[in-house]
Amino acid sequence: MKKLSIILFVTLVSVTTFAQTATKRVKEFNLESKVAIQGYDPLAYFTQKKAVKGKSTIAASFEGVTYYFSTTANKDAFVKNPVAYEPQYGGWCAYAMGANGEKVEINPETFKIVDGKLNLYYNAFFNNTLKSWNKDEVNLKNKADANWKKIIN
Known part of the structure; x- marks a missing residue:
């Protein structure tokens, strides 16, 4: 029972911390309708060395912030390591x-x-x-x- 209580407590703290982080990020980040970089693909800056507009149909969110991507491959790479590309x-x-x-x-x-x-x-x-x-x-x-x-x- 004690182990279950600890697990529930850790889960609650984790969910609460995530919610606080997401709320803070949405408040402080440069967003338009929760979308970052005015809809540009964050991966393209690294892979194509230029700004490329993303598509709303290829989107992923990280801690409350949404990003658009020009390709599914870029979205997949972002999802694996969002901190590297934000x-x-x-x-x-x-x-x-x-x-x-x-x-x-x-x-x-x-x-x-x-x-x-x-x-x-x-x-x-x-x-x-x-x-x-x-x-x-x-x-x-x-x-x-x-x-x-x-x-x-």
């Missing part, structure tokens, strides 16, 4: 997160893979923040990591 900083502009700790919209076609992670940037009105990021990447990355941790935890 964008940094909840899909917000990496430069703004590093410079000011702000959540700024992105242009999904302006990106860079940094240390194996997808970083996205604001690029509109003659302001491409990827250029600014490249001038001080190490410093901005460290600040962005710290700022995002404060937001998501």
Whole structure:
């Protein structure tokens, strides 16, 4: 009986933690109707080295956040290891997160893979923040990591 109680308790804590994590992610991530990266395929940035629009018919969710994919193979690879392909900083502009700790919209076609992670940037009105990021990447990355941790935890 004691073993069953422990199992039930661990299950309850796990489900509660997942629900809290999913709720926090949906609140803090850059989403449109719970969809990340404006519907772009997160795998394509790594495999095709370009932004490719995903299809709503090929979708997967991870901890409350939905991603669209251009192919079933990309979806399957994501499902096996979602953390490897999710964008940094909840899909917000990496430069703004590093410079000011702000959540700024992105242009999904302006990106860079940094240390194996997808970083996205604001690029509109003659302001491409990827250029600014490249001038001080190490410093901005460290600040962005710290700022995002404060937001998501």
